[in-house]
Amino acid sequence: MFGCSAERSELPPGVLVITEGEQTAAFIRNFNPLAEVGDVRWAATRAIYEPMMIFEPIEGEWLPWLATGSAWNEDATQVSFTLREGVKWSDGEAFDADDVRFTFELLRETPALDLRGVWSHIEAIEVRGSHEIAFTFAAPHVPGFSDLAHQPIVAEHVWSKVEDPISFANEEPVGTGPFTEVRTFQTQVYELGKNPHYWQPGRPAVDAIRFPAFASNDQASLALVRGEIDWAGYFVPVIDRTFVARNPEHHHYWFPLLDGTVFLYANTELEPYDDVAVRKAISRAIDREMVVKVAMHGYTRPADATGLSDAYARWRDPEVAKGDWVKHDPDKAGAALDAAGLVRGSDGWRTLPDGSRWRPQINVPAGFSDWVRAGQVMAANLQAVGIDARLKTYDFGAWFDKLQRGDFGLSLGWTEVDPTPYGFYRNMMSPATVVPLEESAPVNWHRYGSAEAEAALADMASVADEDRQRALVVRLQQIFSEEAPAIPLFPGPLWAEFNTERFTGFPTRENAYASPSPNAIPQALLVLTRVEPRGSSTAQPEPRP
Structure with a gap:
C-alpha cells in the first residue's frame, strides 16, 4: 500500500499540515462550533473557538484558558468563573462575560445545540461585572462543571444576528482561538491563518494550519508516510515499518489508550x-x-x-x-x-x-x-x-x-x-x-x-x-x-503521528504536556499553541497559559 514512488508534494513554509479525524472525500465549508460533528470542520472546536477551561487527562488537571479560575459555593449548587482580561475576538472586539452569558442563553433558546444538556441542570446565569460569571444549578451538580468549562464560547455581537444557529455554516468565523482567518477554502483543501488579536503573546508560532481532504485512512496514511503531513491522528497499520522506518529521526508516534x-x-x-x-x-x-x-x-x-x-x-x-x-x-x-x-x-x-x-x-x-x-x-x-x-x-x-x-x-x-x-x-x-x-x-x-x-x-x-x-x-x-x-x-488509542522535520514541540511520552492527538477536543489547542517551526528562536512557553 505504501510502495508508491510518486514525488512528494512541496509543503508551504510555516504552514502546519494537519489531517481531520473524520476522513471525507470533499470538505463542506462549515465552522459552526455549536453544531454536532459531521460536516463541521476540525478547526471550529480546536483552533477557532475556545472554552473557558481545558481538562488534560494525562495529569488529570483543569487548565485555565478563557477563564483564569473557578470556585464552587459550599453546597455545590453554584460555580463561578473568573474570565481572562485582555482577550479579543479576531475582529478586534473585546471578549467579556456577556459573550459567555449569550452563548449559554443561545443553547437554552436552541435546545438542538445544547449537546451537553447543560440546561437540564442550570437554573440561572449571573454576570458579575465584565469578567466574572456564575452558574446556579437547580440542585447540586458537580459533574456540570465540565459541561460548562468545555463549552465553546461564541461572540454575542456576531451570533445575535444569526437567524438560524442550527443551519448557520459560519463561513467567515470570528473567534478567540489561535487560527481564525480563512485563507482559502476548496473542497479538497482549506487553510486558516493566525488570529491577528490572539491573547497569548507570541503565539501561535505557526503561520497557518492547512487541511487536505482524504477519502480514507489508507489515502491519508500514504500522504503521512511520504512526509506530506505534519500532524495526524488516525490508524496507521504496522507503523514502525511503514512510517517510522522511512525517517527515524523525524517520524514519530504516540498512541496512549486515553480515548473513549x-x-x-x-x-x-x-x-x-x-x-x-x-x-x-x-x-x-x-x-x-x-x-x-x-x-x-x-x-x-x-x-x-x-x-x-x-x-x-x-x-x-x-x-x-x-x-x-x-x-x-x-x-x-x-x-x-x-x-x-x-x-x-x-x-x-x-x-x-x-x-x-x-x-x-x-x-x-x-x-x-x-x-x-x-x-x-x-x-x-x-x-x-x-x-x-x-x-x-x-x-x-x-x-x-x-x-x-x-x-x-x-x-x-x-x-x-x-x-x-x-x-x-x-x-x-x-x-x-x-x-x-x-x-x-x-x-x-x-x-x-x-x-x-x-x-x-x-x-x-x-x-x-x-x-x-x-x-x-x-x-x-x-x-x-x-x-x-x-x-x-x-x-480507543489516542492516535497521534507527527513529523518533526519542519515543526517541533509535539507532545511525546517524555514530554507529555497534553493529549497528543489532533482529534482531542479541546485539548488540540494546547498543542497548536506550543508547536513551532524547526529552528525557531521563539522561546517555548510554559505549558499552562
Missing part, C-alpha cells in the same frame, strides 16, 4: 436487541483478541466488563472488570441465543420470532479502515454462531446521521471522554439522554435507559468528595456489567 472505548452499539429500541441476554450473547460471540490483532494491529487490548478506557484507569473496579460476558465464548453465545428463541433454521442460520432470517447489518464509516476490518472480523464471528451478519460502510456523514437518528440495528461507534466516569455512564445509561427514534441523539445512540443507573448518577452529581464518588462509580460499573447497555470492544 470503541463500542458495538445495539439499538435497544429494536428487537431482539432490547433483550440483555441477546446483547451479551452477541458480546460473547465476538473474538476481541482477533479484533485487536487483525484490525488494530495490537495497538490496544480487549475491553473489560466496565467498558472504561484507560482515561478512567484510577476509577476502574478490578472485580467488575473480570465480568465474563466480554470474553469470547461462542458456545455460551449460541446457548443464550437458543434460550432467547433465536434458533437455527434448517439452513443453519438463526431466525427471528417472525420466522425470517436474522440478517443484521453492522454499520461502519468507510474511511475508518481499522473499524472496517474490525467489522469484518465481527461479522465472521457472528456468522460462526448462526447470525447472518454483514458489514455495511457509509460515508462518514451518512453513517453518523444514521447513528444519531437510531437508523441501525448494529453500529460501531465511539464514546466521549470526561474528567470522571459520570459522563461516560450518563451517556450510556441515563433515561434523560434517550430520545425517540428518528430524532437526532447527541449521545446514547443505542437508546438505553436504566432506572438504577439514573439513581446512582443523581447521587454522584450531588457529592464532591472523591471517596464517595468512587463508591458510586463502582456501583455504576456493576450496573453497566449487569445490564450490558452496549457492547464494549477495545479502549
Whole structure:
C-alpha cells in the first residue's frame, strides 16, 4: 500500500499540515462550533473557538484558558468563573462575560445545540461585572462543571444576528482561538491563518494550519508516510515499518489508550436487541483478541466488563472488570441465543420470532479502515454462531446521521471522554439522554435507559468528595456489567503521528504536556499553541497559559 514512488508534494513554509479525524472525500465549508460533528470542520472546536477551561487527562488537571479560575459555593449548587482580561475576538472586539452569558442563553433558546444538556441542570446565569460569571444549578451538580468549562464560547455581537444557529455554516468565523482567518477554502483543501488579536503573546508560532481532504485512512496514511503531513491522528497499520522506518529521526508516534472505548452499539429500541441476554450473547460471540490483532494491529487490548478506557484507569473496579460476558465464548453465545428463541433454521442460520432470517447489518464509516476490518472480523464471528451478519460502510456523514437518528440495528461507534466516569455512564445509561427514534441523539445512540443507573448518577452529581464518588462509580460499573447497555470492544488509542522535520514541540511520552492527538477536543489547542517551526528562536512557553 505504501510502495508508491510518486514525488512528494512541496509543503508551504510555516504552514502546519494537519489531517481531520473524520476522513471525507470533499470538505463542506462549515465552522459552526455549536453544531454536532459531521460536516463541521476540525478547526471550529480546536483552533477557532475556545472554552473557558481545558481538562488534560494525562495529569488529570483543569487548565485555565478563557477563564483564569473557578470556585464552587459550599453546597455545590453554584460555580463561578473568573474570565481572562485582555482577550479579543479576531475582529478586534473585546471578549467579556456577556459573550459567555449569550452563548449559554443561545443553547437554552436552541435546545438542538445544547449537546451537553447543560440546561437540564442550570437554573440561572449571573454576570458579575465584565469578567466574572456564575452558574446556579437547580440542585447540586458537580459533574456540570465540565459541561460548562468545555463549552465553546461564541461572540454575542456576531451570533445575535444569526437567524438560524442550527443551519448557520459560519463561513467567515470570528473567534478567540489561535487560527481564525480563512485563507482559502476548496473542497479538497482549506487553510486558516493566525488570529491577528490572539491573547497569548507570541503565539501561535505557526503561520497557518492547512487541511487536505482524504477519502480514507489508507489515502491519508500514504500522504503521512511520504512526509506530506505534519500532524495526524488516525490508524496507521504496522507503523514502525511503514512510517517510522522511512525517517527515524523525524517520524514519530504516540498512541496512549486515553480515548473513549470503541463500542458495538445495539439499538435497544429494536428487537431482539432490547433483550440483555441477546446483547451479551452477541458480546460473547465476538473474538476481541482477533479484533485487536487483525484490525488494530495490537495497538490496544480487549475491553473489560466496565467498558472504561484507560482515561478512567484510577476509577476502574478490578472485580467488575473480570465480568465474563466480554470474553469470547461462542458456545455460551449460541446457548443464550437458543434460550432467547433465536434458533437455527434448517439452513443453519438463526431466525427471528417472525420466522425470517436474522440478517443484521453492522454499520461502519468507510474511511475508518481499522473499524472496517474490525467489522469484518465481527461479522465472521457472528456468522460462526448462526447470525447472518454483514458489514455495511457509509460515508462518514451518512453513517453518523444514521447513528444519531437510531437508523441501525448494529453500529460501531465511539464514546466521549470526561474528567470522571459520570459522563461516560450518563451517556450510556441515563433515561434523560434517550430520545425517540428518528430524532437526532447527541449521545446514547443505542437508546438505553436504566432506572438504577439514573439513581446512582443523581447521587454522584450531588457529592464532591472523591471517596464517595468512587463508591458510586463502582456501583455504576456493576450496573453497566449487569445490564450490558452496549457492547464494549477495545479502549480507543489516542492516535497521534507527527513529523518533526519542519515543526517541533509535539507532545511525546517524555514530554507529555497534553493529549497528543489532533482529534482531542479541546485539548488540540494546547498543542497548536506550543508547536513551532524547526529552528525557531521563539522561546517555548510554559505549558499552562
